[in-house]
Amino acid sequence: MYKNHFVSVAGLVTNEKDEVLLVKSPRRGWEFPGGMVEPGESLQEALIREIFEESGIYVTITGFIGVYKNIKSDIVNIDFCCKYKSGIPATSEESLEVDWFHMDEVIKMMGNPLYETRITNMLSKNHNIFCYAFKKDPFSFEVTDEFKVGL
Numbered sequence: 001m002y003k004n005h006f007v008s009v010a011g012l013v014t015n016e017k018d019e020v021l022l023v024k025s026p027r028r029g030w031e032f033p034g035g036m037v038e039p040g041e042s043l044q045e046a047l048i049r050e051i052f053e054e055s056g057i058y059v060t061i062t063g064f065i066g067v068y069k070n071i072k073s074d075i076v077n078i079d080f081c082c083k084y085k086s087g088i089p090a091t092s093e094e095s096l097e098v099d100w101f102h103m104d105e106v107i108k109m110m111g112n113p114l115y116e117t118r119i120t121n122m123l124s125k126n127h128n129i130f131c132y133a134f135k136k137d138p139f140s141f142e143v144t145d146e147f148k149v150g151l
Helices: 043-055 105-108 113-122
Strands: 006-014 019-025 029-031 035-037 057-070 074-087 097-102 126-132 145-148
Touching: 006 043, 006 057, 006 113, 019 043, 019 105, 029 105, 035 043, 043 057, 043 074, 057 105, 057 113, 074 113, 097 105, 105 113
Parallel strands: 006 074, 057 126
Antiparallel strands: 006 019, 006 035, 019 029, 019 097, 057 074, 126 145
16 A cells, blocks of 8 residues: 655745845745646646745746655655746735745744755755755654765
8 A cells, every 4th residue: 555645845936136036824834836736737737836826926947956755744855946027026825925035044043953954055056966854743843864965
Protein backbone atom coordinates (compact mmCIF):
# COMPACT_ATOMS: atom_id res chain seq x y z
CA MET A 1 0.00 0.00 0.00
CA TYR A 2 1.33 3.43 -0.96
CA LYS A 3 0.84 6.53 1.13
CA ASN A 4 -0.04 9.77 -0.64
CA HIS A 5 2.21 12.79 -0.45
CA PHE A 6 1.11 16.36 -0.95
CA VAL A 7 3.24 18.52 -3.24
CA SER A 8 3.50 22.28 -3.00
CA VAL A 9 5.48 24.79 -5.03
CA ALA A 10 6.78 28.25 -4.16
CA GLY A 11 8.72 30.92 -5.96
CA LEU A 12 11.25 33.60 -5.25
CA VAL A 13 9.89 36.28 -7.59
CA THR A 14 12.18 39.21 -8.37
CA ASN A 15 11.60 42.28 -10.51
CA GLU A 16 13.89 44.53 -12.57
CA LYS A 17 14.83 46.47 -9.39
CA ASP A 18 15.96 43.20 -7.72
CA GLU A 19 13.05 43.45 -5.26
CA VAL A 20 11.31 40.32 -3.93
CA LEU A 21 7.57 39.71 -4.11
CA LEU A 22 5.97 38.66 -0.80
CA VAL A 23 2.38 37.94 0.16
CA LYS A 24 0.91 38.21 3.64
CA SER A 25 -1.03 35.06 4.46
CA PRO A 26 -3.94 35.26 6.92
CA ARG A 27 -2.46 32.28 8.82
CA ARG A 28 1.31 32.51 8.41
CA GLY A 29 2.23 36.17 7.93
CA TRP A 30 4.66 37.30 5.21
CA GLU A 31 5.87 34.56 2.88
CA PHE A 32 6.93 33.86 -0.68
CA PRO A 33 3.96 33.00 -2.95
CA GLY A 34 3.03 29.41 -3.76
CA GLY A 35 0.71 26.58 -2.92
CA MET A 36 -0.47 23.04 -3.60
CA VAL A 37 -0.11 21.32 -6.94
CA GLU A 38 -3.53 20.17 -8.16
CA PRO A 39 -4.17 16.79 -9.83
CA GLY A 40 -3.24 16.89 -13.51
CA GLU A 41 -0.99 19.97 -13.15
CA SER A 42 2.72 20.16 -13.80
CA LEU A 43 4.90 21.80 -11.16
CA GLN A 44 5.44 24.78 -13.46
CA GLU A 45 1.73 25.23 -14.20
CA ALA A 46 0.92 25.07 -10.49
CA LEU A 47 3.60 27.61 -9.60
CA ILE A 48 2.51 30.13 -12.23
CA ARG A 49 -1.15 29.68 -11.22
CA GLU A 50 -0.50 29.95 -7.47
CA ILE A 51 1.65 33.06 -7.79
CA PHE A 52 -0.99 34.76 -9.93
CA GLU A 53 -3.87 33.71 -7.63
CA GLU A 54 -2.10 35.05 -4.53
CA SER A 55 -0.53 38.19 -5.98
CA GLY A 56 -1.92 39.20 -9.40
CA ILE A 57 1.60 38.79 -10.84
CA TYR A 58 2.58 36.68 -13.86
CA VAL A 59 6.07 35.18 -13.79
CA THR A 60 8.63 33.37 -15.88
CA ILE A 61 10.33 30.47 -14.09
CA THR A 62 14.10 30.82 -14.34
CA GLY A 63 15.53 28.09 -12.10
CA PHE A 64 15.21 25.43 -9.45
CA ILE A 65 16.28 26.04 -5.82
CA GLY A 66 15.43 23.05 -3.68
CA VAL A 67 13.17 20.45 -2.10
CA TYR A 68 11.91 20.32 1.49
CA LYS A 69 10.12 17.25 2.93
CA ASN A 70 7.90 17.55 5.99
CA ILE A 71 8.07 13.97 7.23
CA LYS A 72 5.30 14.50 9.79
CA SER A 73 2.66 15.74 7.35
CA ASP A 74 4.06 14.17 4.14
CA ILE A 75 4.26 17.45 2.28
CA VAL A 76 7.01 17.97 -0.29
CA ASN A 77 7.77 21.67 -0.93
CA ILE A 78 9.59 22.52 -4.17
CA ASP A 79 11.10 26.00 -4.58
CA PHE A 80 11.91 27.85 -7.81
CA CYS A 81 13.39 31.18 -8.95
CA CYS A 82 11.07 33.39 -10.99
CA LYS A 83 11.22 36.74 -12.76
CA TYR A 84 8.38 39.27 -12.92
CA LYS A 85 6.65 39.16 -16.31
CA SER A 86 3.54 41.35 -15.91
CA GLY A 87 0.70 42.32 -13.62
CA ILE A 88 0.00 44.65 -10.72
CA PRO A 89 0.21 43.39 -7.11
CA ALA A 90 -3.31 42.55 -5.89
CA THR A 91 -4.67 40.79 -2.81
CA SER A 92 -6.91 37.73 -2.89
CA GLU A 93 -8.68 35.35 -0.49
CA GLU A 94 -5.22 33.88 0.17
CA SER A 95 -3.35 37.16 0.70
CA LEU A 96 -4.05 40.11 2.98
CA GLU A 97 -1.22 42.20 1.47
CA VAL A 98 1.08 41.91 -1.54
CA ASP A 99 4.18 44.00 -2.09
CA TRP A 100 7.75 44.19 -3.36
CA PHE A 101 10.58 44.35 -0.80
CA HIS A 102 14.30 44.93 -0.89
CA MET A 103 16.26 41.67 -0.60
CA ASP A 104 17.83 42.80 2.68
CA GLU A 105 14.39 43.02 4.32
CA VAL A 106 12.77 39.70 3.42
CA ILE A 107 14.58 37.22 5.71
CA LYS A 108 13.57 39.06 8.88
CA MET A 109 9.96 39.28 7.64
CA MET A 110 9.47 35.51 7.61
CA GLY A 111 7.24 34.22 10.39
CA ASN A 112 8.95 30.92 11.16
CA PRO A 113 12.37 29.22 11.02
CA LEU A 114 11.52 27.00 8.04
CA TYR A 115 10.55 29.99 5.90
CA GLU A 116 13.70 31.81 7.05
CA THR A 117 15.79 28.84 5.89
CA ARG A 118 13.95 28.57 2.58
CA ILE A 119 14.14 32.30 1.79
CA THR A 120 17.84 32.34 2.74
CA ASN A 121 18.41 29.47 0.31
CA MET A 122 16.32 31.23 -2.32
CA LEU A 123 18.39 34.40 -2.00
CA SER A 124 21.78 32.65 -2.05
CA LYS A 125 23.74 33.36 -5.20
CA ASN A 126 25.99 30.28 -4.99
CA HIS A 127 23.93 28.11 -7.39
CA ASN A 128 23.41 25.27 -4.92
CA ILE A 129 20.43 22.93 -4.98
CA PHE A 130 19.09 22.45 -1.45
CA CYS A 131 17.39 19.35 -0.04
CA TYR A 132 16.05 19.19 3.53
CA ALA A 133 13.86 16.88 5.58
CA PHE A 134 12.27 17.79 8.90
CA LYS A 135 9.92 16.09 11.35
CA LYS A 136 8.25 18.87 13.30
CA ASP A 137 5.92 21.64 12.23
CA PRO A 138 7.49 24.68 10.52
CA PHE A 139 7.33 26.77 13.70
CA SER A 140 9.60 24.34 15.56
CA PHE A 141 11.63 23.45 12.47
CA GLU A 142 14.31 20.85 13.18
CA VAL A 143 16.35 19.54 10.26
CA THR A 144 16.70 15.76 10.22
CA ASP A 145 18.53 15.49 6.92
CA GLU A 146 20.06 17.97 4.53
CA PHE A 147 22.44 18.27 1.65
CA LYS A 148 23.49 20.85 -0.92
CA VAL A 149 24.59 20.11 -4.44
CA GLY A 150 26.77 22.75 -6.06
CA LEU A 151 26.28 23.36 -9.76
